[in-house]
Amino acid sequence: MLNAADLSALSITLKLALLTTLILILIGTPLAWWLARTRVRFKPVIEAVVALPLILPPTVLGFYLLIALGPRGPIGRLMEALGGRPLAFTFAGLVIGSVSYSLPFVVQPLQGAFTAVGRRPLEVAATLGASPMDRFLTIAVPLARPGFLTAAVLGFAHTVGEFGVVLMIGGNIPGKTQVLSIAIYDHVETLEYAHAHTLAGGLLLLSFLLLLAVYTLNRRFRMV
Amino acid sequence: MAIEAHYVVRYDDFVLDAAFTAPSRGITAIFGPSGCGKTSLLRAIAGLERGSRGEFSIDGVVWQDATTFLAPHKRPLGYVFQEPSLFPHLSVRANLLYGYKRTPTASQRVSFDQAVELLRVAPLFGRYPSGLSGGERQRVAIARALLTSPRLLLMDEALAALDAQSKAEILPFLERLHGELEVPMLYVSHATDEVARLADHLLLLDGGKVRASGPVAEMVTRLDLPLAHSRDAEAIVSAKITGHDETYDLSHLEFAGGRFLVPRVGLALGQPVRLRVQARDVSLTRERQSGTSILNSFPAIVDDVAEESPSQVLVRLTLSGVPILSRITRLSAATLELEPGRELFVQVKSVAVLA
Amino acid sequence: MLSLKTLRVLLSLGATLLALAPAVGDEIRVTLDSAGNDELRVAVASNFAGAARALVQRFEESSGYHVLLAFGSTGKHYAQIRNGAPFDVFLAADAERPARLEQEGLAVAGSRFSYARGRVVLWSPREGFVDGEGAVLAKGAFRHLALPNPKLAPYGRAAEEVLSARGLLPSLRDRIVRGENIGQTYQFVMSGNAELGFVAYSQVRAPGRSAGGSLWEVPRELYTAIDQQALLLVDSEAGRAFLGFLRSDAARRIIEAFGYGSGDAPC
Numbered sequence: 001m002l003n004a005a006d007l008s009a010l011s012i013t014l015k016l017a018l019l020t021t022l023i024l025i026l027i028g029t030p031l032a033w034w035l036a037r038t039r040v041r042f043k044p045v046i047e048a049v050v051a052l053p054l055i056l057p058p059t060v061l062g063f064y065l066l067i068a069l070g071p072r073g074p075i076g077r078l079m080e081a082l083g084g085r086p087l088a089f090t091f092a093g094l095v096i097g098s099v100s101y102s103l104p105f106v107v108q109p110l111q112g113a114f115t116a117v118g119r120r121p122l123e124v125a126a127t128l129g130a131s132p133m134d135r136f137l138t139i140a141v142p143l144a145r146p147g148f149l150t151a152a153v154l155g156f157a158h159t160v161g162e163f164g165v166v167l168m169i170g171g172n173i174p175g176k177t178q179v180l181s182i183a184i185y186d187h188v189e190t191l192e193y194a195h196a197h198t199l200a201g202g203l204l205l206l207s208f209l210l211l212l213a214v215y216t217l218n219r220r221f222r223m224v
Numbered sequence: 225m226a227i228e229a230h231y232v233v234r235y236d237d238f239v240l241d242a243a244f245t246a247p248s249r250g251i252t253a254i255f256g257p258s259g260c261g262k263t264s265l266l267r268a269i270a271g272l273e274r275g276s277r278g279e280f281s282i283d284g285v286v287w288q289d290a291t292t293f294l295a296p297h298k299r300p301l302g303y304v305f306q307e308p309s310l311f312p313h314l315s316v317r318a319n320l321l322y323g324y325k326r327t328p329t330a331s332q333r334v335s336f337d338q339a340v341e342l343l344r345v346a347p348l349f350g351r352y353p354s355g356l357s358g359g360e361r362q363r364v365a366i367a368r369a370l371l372t373s374p375r376l377l378l379m380d381e382a383l384a385a386l387d388a389q390s391k392a393e394i395l396p397f398l399e400r401l402h403g404e405l406e407v408p409m410l411y412v413s414h415a416t417d418e419v420a421r422l423a424d425h426l427l428l429l430d431g432g433k434v435r436a437s438g439p440v441a442e443m444v445t446r447l448d449l450p451l452a453h454s455r456d457a458e459a460i461v462s463a464k465i466t467g468h469d470e471t472y473d474l475s476h477l478e479f480a481g482g483r484f485l486v487p488r489v490g491l492a493l494g495q496p497v498r499l500r501v502q503a504r505d506v507s508l509t510r511e512r513q514s515g516t517s518i519l520n521s522f523p524a525i526v527d528d529v530a531e532e533s534p535s536q537v538l539v540r541l542t543l544s545g546v547p548i549l550s551r552i553t554r555l556s557a558a559t560l561e562l563e564p565g566r567e568l569f570v571q572v573k574s575v576a577v578l579a
Numbered sequence: 580m581l582s583l584k585t586l587r588v589l590l591s592l593g594a595t596l597l598a599l600a601p602a603v604g605d606e607i608r609v610t611l612d613s614a615g616n617d618e619l620r621v622a623v624a625s626n627f628a629g630a631a632r633a634l635v636q637r638f639e640e641s642s643g644y645h646v647l648l649a650f651g652s653t654g655k656h657y658a659q660i661r662n663g664a665p666f667d668v669f670l671a672a673d674a675e676r677p678a679r680l681e682q683e684g685l686a687v688a689g690s691r692f693s694y695a696r697g698r699v700v701l702w703s704p705r706e707g708f709v710d711g712e713g714a715v716l717a718k719g720a721f722r723h724l725a726l727p728n729p730k731l732a733p734y735g736r737a738a739e740e741v742l743s744a745r746g747l748l749p750s751l752r753d754r755i756v757r758g759e760n761i762g763q764t765y766q767f768v769m770s771g772n773a774e775l776g777f778v779a780y781s782q783v784r785a786p787g788r789s790a791g792g793s794l795w796e797v798p799r800e801l802y803t804a805i806d807q808q809a810l811l812l813v814d815s816e817a818g819r820a821f822l823g824f825l826r827s828d829a830a831r832r833i834i835e836a837f838g839y840g841s842g843d844a845p846c
Binding site: 120121123124125126127128129130131132134135138139142143145 | 270271272295296297298299301302303305309311312313322323326327368369372378
């Protein structure tokens, strides 16, 4: 049923989603923490910027990323100045695109979770001798755990389903940048509907099983 | 040795500008109407108020001044908040150990077992905060704060959110704390009964400013302060059990101005006690009365008189220096020709003994 | 709590589904509020957008009919028409989809004809980069060569044929990046991420909008003709009038001005 190209698209998709989720948790956590705690006046500006990918159509975002990554764009120039290779049509480029696009899906649940933790537990921890980093790791992060779960699931699912951005900056290179959603799209466009149904069904089932596993685990954790 | 503090914290609609000195031993109650800045003051002392400017030192050790600002986690203090603030993701034992583990061994003066025993929290160890009663949570919170071996314990209306029963359950623990550990405490409260039972020293806050401060017996009887004018105005007298009368089943409570006879209390000889004498239970006579059922009568000197209403006056008297209040009619006051310096006798109808 | 979680699962699944289904819901830009009889709805292949606008302007002036243009990929239009999309005329980017619709009985039989012929160029925004013989392909002094996905776009299929004819397909395979359509391919090249690419002549040398740079106009014998066919889906006066206009000399001049070979005329 699935040919080699499909399997490679599947593996690229999973790799991309996992890596994107990991990176988003790493950069999203401090960002969300800062947003949840700061009182600076320009906070709404940052929040709006983080939320922008929600509003921009993915292909539009992809288009701007393509220009930014290009040899005349800011990121492209930076890469060149650093002696790096251009990022468009590479897996690294896909990761950058996915990270930009899925950022709000990770930052917003985390920010919400950190806000819900509130100041009090952290103040208590401070009076018990915990340094800021200590109380972040031992109090804020454990208390925000449901937010981390939601953030990771949304980030992952959103990257798996991502299409527009990847379409624009990936170049659809089989084995390198061709992800599942584009493979499905190509099948639909070339009237290979049966093949498209198989892939789409498989993707849905896989995502469903994954989400089911995560939520079941979370429930069990919470009961402990 | 003393606690010396002066804080200025500006809020949008309120300025806390409080300076005070308090002994660095025993319990200092911070008392005042809600919104007077009690909690802000405590938070400033803990270093939790970002906008605070001021000075704080305890026994000469500076926590904050013009050039120093010790981060909250570097201040050797324990803080018990009004609502129980246990970490919900940690067991009772892990909550207790949280601060204990972070206290350098060299400065550990309260042992784990000591705090656990004092607040009787051992049976709760394996449980999580969500499964505890309000009183249990607050006991764990107090033990947790003690386990950092604080140089100063801050209690912010620690009992206010509890029902009467939980409150009654915890007060004895606080009294034990007072008696057994030499940790000075700043105790924010607006409950006079807690203050009467626990406080040695009283700091009166009003509108963000310190209105007065001093020993509690002095403060509750000063006629220029609001405490003396409450409906349940009372004097607090320190005494000691000096004997028991087996025949009539009475106890002798000796204080600086004489000796009270009260129905026998089950306390050992030599035990210090606090007596609460309500202003409405104290009557005045020109001569020492004989042929009266009242046992407790002492010579006293009028110190101050204040009219409270067209019919009532409040009289402050001293019994060999011990202040006491009497609330009588204006007519009686006129008949007795009360004025500062007049010598007469007080008759005390009833006394409450606080262990 | 449970219901909230369920909701979250559903939401994530929904988001996944939506993201996966652009082929179905995308780019239907037909205005459905004015369904008058003298109004003609035309589904147009994106590559022909500029020319179609110019044609419609002329047609409306001369006929008094009003034309609504809906641009999109021919694959999507085909799927939409099969599923009942209310188009009167279909200007496709190939001959295959119109032929299928005709076979499937979804069009007016015998109305199908070629209205334009696509011209493939190898283009780079850099002056002098692409030579007049396409020798730059063999020299290989580039990182990426962009072309439309051959499976999806006739221009892509044509580009692949050109590379095959020159025997370059195996050696360049790793450097080929594929756009989903000629529009995206043009963006790859225009942004500089790919140094050069196969695009439509009409994209880089449209009237009043020349993209500059250098190009090689690929000789027609190197690829199968890109035959763009028109089809009447719903029989009407207006539809017949429009298709008739497309065959007129005036229309042919416009089509050629936009860089296409004109339809059924020999070329």
